[in-house]
Amino acid sequence: MTYTEPADPQPEIQLAGGDVTAGVVRVGDTVRRPVGTNSPLVHALLRHLEEAGFAGAPRFLGIDAAGREVLTFVPGEVAGRPRPAWLADEERLTSVGRLVRAYHEAVAGFVLPEGVRADFGFSEPPGMPPAPPYPPELVGHLDYTPDNIVFRDGEAVGLIDFDMARPTSRVDELMNAMMYWAPLADPADADPPLHEVDVPRRCRLLADAYGMSETDRARLVEVALLRTRRSWFSMRQIAEEQGGGWARMWEEGVGDRIKRRETWLERHAVAIDAALTAP
Template sequence: MDSATYVEPPGPQTEIPLLGGDVTEGVVRAGETVRRTAGPNAPLVHALLHHLEAIGFAGAPRFLGFDAAGREVLTFVHGEVAGRPRPAWLADEGRLASVGRLVRAYDDAAASFVPPEGVRPAYGPSETPGMPPAPPYPPELVGHMDYTPDNIVFRDGAAAALIDFDIAKPVTRVDEVFNAMLYWAPVGDPVDADPLLREVDVPRRCRILADAYGMSGTDRSRLVEVGVLRTRRAWFSMKRMAEEQGGGWARMWDEGVGDQIKRREAWLDRNGAALDAALTAP
């Protein structure tokens, strides 16, 4: 782990709690910085953020080191997020397209990242008894893989930056786009969607994301397959995380995220053909 000590500016700083995450607790803002407890994936995340800074990617916070309390210190990213309750603009298709462009910009920046020797993701492949097979496509980059409305910062009505890289791990570009679709289309049973997104045309919104990202034809043709396999595996991985990590993972499981995943799988079975047609149509 990067052991750099953050040098505090002179004078007292008021800590303001930042809300919105499902797992990480105790996140605060202090001046122009954010303080948070380092998670199990911290060595990879810190190296990734240093890489993004080095190549000039502006859409991520900078890792500054650790404060006297042992907390991570990152730059505060100005803008607005779609916190809870969700804002009315959540369904706006212009903002949706900007999410696709931001994910593409991040993936292009991350594609040249090589994790340092000995640094491995905490959330890499982990098989659980009964877990279905993973998609048969090799990883292409270290993806963000948590494109929730809480983790995308908007400025002037467009997605400008990503925060919360805690579950970054090696994935494909299809994995990244499908993850964004989960939250922004949203892919899944409408009963589990925010009220603002329950009546939207999900295949159309998936197409908007894919076009904004600039997905290749090959990747478009793989998306439903990857989505189904990832969803089937998600039930097992979420259950394992709830049992092993507890905390927010256990709370989400207790609140029914496993049932939600099963409903998503059923939705994909019913709507996969329509989704594929929307993505691959000329």
């Protein structure tokens, strides 16, 4: 649908943050973003969330005259760079778990429209390790970075940047959130406020706040390892095929960080699993 601009023109303000944000600007109370290969899925998802009454996502308003998608601006604060000290706050961490749960409850009834599928515009590379063997349960966000969660008064209240949305399992979603907020990473690669935190404890706090099932808790480490192994291949492929911010991340060593995360996960698997599954 075509977006009708208000009578009074507003200046375009470049939005900072995130790793792949070229062309993302704020115009008044809206955000303009380039349309991508996964946009049909994202637009249908955002329309469903609006109809479901989920307040924690932007509204899709249409396509502007420049061919960009128009979304409502979600006010609040995000953890930009340099990362704020509050990234380590456990109350904020648990609010992330509650927000993910609220999103899952809102999206539970969403069915992809006929002819719409997840499409990220790059091919699966040869030699890609296997995916976790658990079937999709819902359409997930799958990009719970600190840049993509909006806080107000210390509480996680909004999700932005649904570009990676696709059918997935709940355990994949929780693993993704833990990867950034626990974090599941070699401490050398963690955001500075998270260098000294108790990662297994933070995994448990997030799982409890979400209400994670016993079955998914037992699968978490397995899924984290499988997804980490696959991400090295997919990040290299998308950097080669799409360039831009993806290529910059690869050049800056994201592949090496992924390998270090795999080694770290293997070393700490028992402790993380014990924290998640303890009575």
